[in-house]
Amino acid sequence: MQKTITFPSEVSGMAINGSCQSTVMFEPAKPDTGIVFIRNDLLEKPEVECLPNYAFVNKRWSSLMKDGVYIEHTEHVLAAIAALEITNIRIHLNCPYLPVISDFSSWGFMQALLEAVPITQTAPKKFIAVKEPLWVLDSFETKGGNRYDSLLLGLPSTNFSITYLLNYPDKEIPTQLAHFSTAKDDQSLSEFAKARSFILDSEYDSMMQLFGENIKKCLMIPSDKTKLRWSNEIARHKVLDLVGDLMLLGKPIKGHFIGFRSGHSANIDMVRLLNR
Template identity: 50%
Template sequence: MQKSITHSVPCSGISITGQHKTTVTLFPAPPDTGIVFVRDDLPGKPQVECKTKYARTDSRWTSLVKNNIHIEHTEHILAAITGLGIDNIKIHMDSSHIPVVSQFSSASFVNALLQAEPVLQHIPKRYLTVTEPKWVFDSFTYQGERYDSILMALPNRQPMFTYLLEYPGNQLPTQLANYKHTTDLAFASELSEARSYIIDYEYDQVAKLIGSSIDQCLVFSNGTANKLRWDNEPARHKLVDLIGDLTTIGIPVQGHFIGIRTGHKTNIMMAKKLFEGFGGDVR
């Protein structure tokens, strides 16, 4: 059955640009509403539905853009919503930015949604089911050599996500993370606290982009960082991003998604490919 929340709840943090505090307030929504963002700060309170046709990858995060109305930095809140199995919700915003919370993880969003008491609704849940293998490719250059990224979608009865993190320059240890969505609380315990990260040589570049919010980033130097929550925390966070980005499809997916050196760009490429009907079936 579809799921919403029982009552509204706010969640606050700093904008991803590090310029100001921002708050989202999560509200219940009727069955078949989907995920809808509401810009309370703009005249007429325009709405932006969570759909792949509005998805954009900007710099280091994902956004939704409809009629030049921006919803910035969507991946972590969308991962929390999908991770808890919630289908119908309205997210009221006081700026264009979803807040950065709990050190660029999804944990505070998960906690807020649990406080709002998820509740089953009377309409059956619909899925986009992967019925045949599909894949998307991208590539990058490191020290003059080309390296490929690939994201695969394979048929599977349950949502399952695997990520292989591998840097050609060994800036981080090669690591694997795997997540199988067995219960709506599994995401909370296995992935929600995995934090975004940067590598020390990126610090100045990223600081120019996100300002003071960089203070919440996990920083790796010489392949290590202090007080990791899991040995493979970076790979787990890549799964958070993947789940959040695939949420832009607008309905939950059933399949096994395997990413190798992938990121927001490939995630959204896959979301668009599935939504447009190449191997997906809405049931």
């Protein structure tokens, strides 16, 4: 069945680019509303529906844009919504940017949504299902001059699951594997909500220009690798990002996704394939 929240709730933090304080207010919504963002800072309070036609990658995060109205940094809030199986919600913003909270993870959003008390509605849940194998294949070159392939597969399945393999031989990141499934005998998605984002020490100066003071909330690799919450925390965060990006479809999904060095760009390409 579809699900919304019982009470409004809000959460605040620094905008992802460090430009201002961002506050998000979650509001209950009727069945079949879907996920809708509202820009309260603009005169007509325009609404941007969470739909694949509006999705794009901006810098190092995922976003929505409709008729020139932007909703920036959607992946972590959408991952929290997916983890709690919420299908109908209205999300009010005081600026274009979702806030960075709980060290670039989804945990703070989950806490705010739990305080709002998720509730089942009477309408049946509508899924998007992977009907045939889909893939996004890409390649990229690192600053060290090494070229690597990345791959994201989408396979038919009766539930929703993700397997992610992180492997960068020329970087000081150990190979990591993370997996979750909605099957009862596997880890629940909520166990991934505290996994934090990361940057490489060598990226610090360039990322400071993107994130501002928020950079202090990122894991620094390799200097922070002994402080990981789990030995595969970086791969776990990649799973979290993929879950949030897939929610740009606007509906829950059934399929098994396998990522190998993939990121936001491949995730959005997969969303577009699923929307055909």
